[in-house]
Amino acid sequence: MVFCPICKTDWDDDVTSCPICGRDLQEEDEEVSWVKLGTVGDKMTAELAKEVLKSSDIPAVVISRSGFFGDVGLTLWNVYSGKPGLFEVSVPADLADDAAEILDATLGEQWQRAKEDEQ
DSSP: OEEOTTTOOEEOTTOOBOTTTOOBOEETTOOOOEEEEEEESSHHHHHHHHHHHHHTTOOOEEEEOSOSSHHHHTTSBOTTTSSBOOEEEEEEGGGHHHHHHHHHHHHGGGEEEOOGGGO
């Protein structure tokens, strides 16, 4: 069996792309490789990025790199980096270029794409 990572639907082995969304299908045991797409500076923008990508059928994960104090720490300076707390946005590697285009159009300068060596 093969499945669609976007629709989460199983299909017969003879089907190569999802009839629902058009994405390429994967083997059930095939792992998806995730990459750090970029960073944003605040929680609201991070959630917006995640929702915009989700509405475009691109799964996304947001990780806070802001500190130890949960929501209280989000407005504090990160002790180790000397910069405001950042949120990392990660997506499946095969969808990274599409996701970057979407975030460029949606967020503009509110996000920064990760350098090749950071991914």
